[in-house]
Amino acid sequence: xxxxxxxxxxxxxxxxxxxxxxxxxxxxxxxxxxxxxxxxxxxxxxxxxxxxxxxxxxxxxxxxxxxxxxxxxxxxxxxxxxxxxxxxxxxxxxxxxxxxxxxxxxxxxx
Amino acid sequence: xxxxxxxxxxxxxxxxxxxxxxxxxxxxxxxxxxxxxxxxxxxxxxxxxxxxxxxxxxxxxxxxxxxxxxxxxxxxxxxxxxxxxxxxxxxxxxxxxxxxxxxxxxxxxxxxxxxxxxxx
Numbered sequence: 001x002x003x004x005x006x007x008x009x010x011x012x013x014x015x016x017x018x019x020x021x022x023x024x025x026x027x028x029x030x031x032x033x034x035x036x037x038x039x040x041x042x043x044x045x046x047x048x049x050x051x052x053x054x055x056x057x058x059x060x061x062x063x064x065x066x067x068x069x070x071x072x073x074x075x076x077x078x079x080x081x082x083x084x085x086x087x088x089x090x091x092x093x094x095x096x097x098x099x100x101x102x103x104x105x106x107x108x109x110x
Numbered sequence: 111x112x113x114x115x116x117x118x119x120x121x122x123x124x125x126x127x128x129x130x131x132x133x134x135x136x137x138x139x140x141x142x143x144x145x146x147x148x149x150x151x152x153x154x155x156x157x158x159x160x161x162x163x164x165x166x167x168x169x170x171x172x173x174x175x176x177x178x179x180x181x182x183x184x185x186x187x188x189x190x191x192x193x194x195x196x197x198x199x200x201x202x203x204x205x206x207x208x209x210x211x212x213x214x215x216x217x218x219x220x221x222x223x224x225x226x227x228x229x230x
Contacts (some may be wrong), residue, residue: 002156035216044206044220045157051215088157092213096159098172099216101149103156 003028003100004089011108017077020105022089023070028100030070032092036063039086039104048087049074081109112136114207114221121227122201128194128226132207139188140165145210146183146190149217150203158203160192162210202228 005023012018024030034052037045047056049065052072064075072091076083089102118130132146139146147162161171165183172179180193194201207221 032213033216044222046220047216047218050218056218090157090216092216096172098159098162098170099210100159101157 002103003093003096004091004102006087006089006102006105008103009106009108011110012076012079013110014079014081016079017075018079018107019076020074020087020089020107022072022074022102024072024091024100025070027095028070028091028093029067029072031094034065034067034072035090036065036074037088037090039088041085045088076107079109083107084109112209112219114209114219116205116207116221116224118224118226120225121229122197123230124198124228125196128192128197128201128228130192130205130207130224130226132190132192132221134188134190134207137209139183139190140185143211145170145212147208147210147217148181148190148192149206149208149220150201151206151223152200152203155203157206160194160205162208163190197228199228202226 036049039045048063052067053065062077086104088104090099093100113135115133122128145162148160151157163169163181178195204223206223208217209219
């Protein structure tokens with residue numbers, strides 16, 4: 001049981017926009033920055049978003065993050081087939097004094 | 111380009127100690143304000159933070175694992191090590207070495223991971 005809650009799966013057609021939600025509590029999402037990771041099959045996670053909505057260099061602006069209260073979202077626009085991957089959210093947790101993660105959401109591009 | 115490479119046995123017997131090493135290249139393990147840590151992912155489950163440490167010795171462990179975890183850094187070899195004692199089947203997972211920039215910037219680099227199974 002992961003500390004942060006994500007939907008197990010989402011899907012969309014090429015070119016469409018999808019959003020992935022991440023729900024937490026006041027000790028993590030509600031009071032700290034959220035990061036998002038993309039994990040292609042058989043590879044290590046790669047950071048897509050940090051500090052709620054910042055993209056590392058090299059990450060396309062099709063990926064965007066937002067946060068409101070104890071929930072955060074990752075939006076992916078202009079879906080491509082190579083976006084098929086697992087996406088996970090993370091946030092620092094004040095009670096744990098460390099990061100907590102969501103259970104991951106599998107994105108299927110139809 | 112920072113690279114993190116995990117190594118160690120892929121199979122550990124129940125009740126024994128799991129020991130892994132992460133070799134850091136492309137950045138100094140003793141530079142800046144970086145922490146280095148471990149995250150694991152059991153098959154079909156989400157990610158779990160194990161712990162992080164600063165090269166100078168400050169360590170931070172997940173309370174759920176704290177009694178069984180020990181981490182250390184060898185700056186001369188640019189290596190981070192993980193020891194997890196008294197393993198059970200629940201410890202079977204992919205173990206990732208990570209660069210942890212703390213609460214402000216989070217984990218920004220991951221190794222490719224190493225699959226560790228627990229079986230007699």
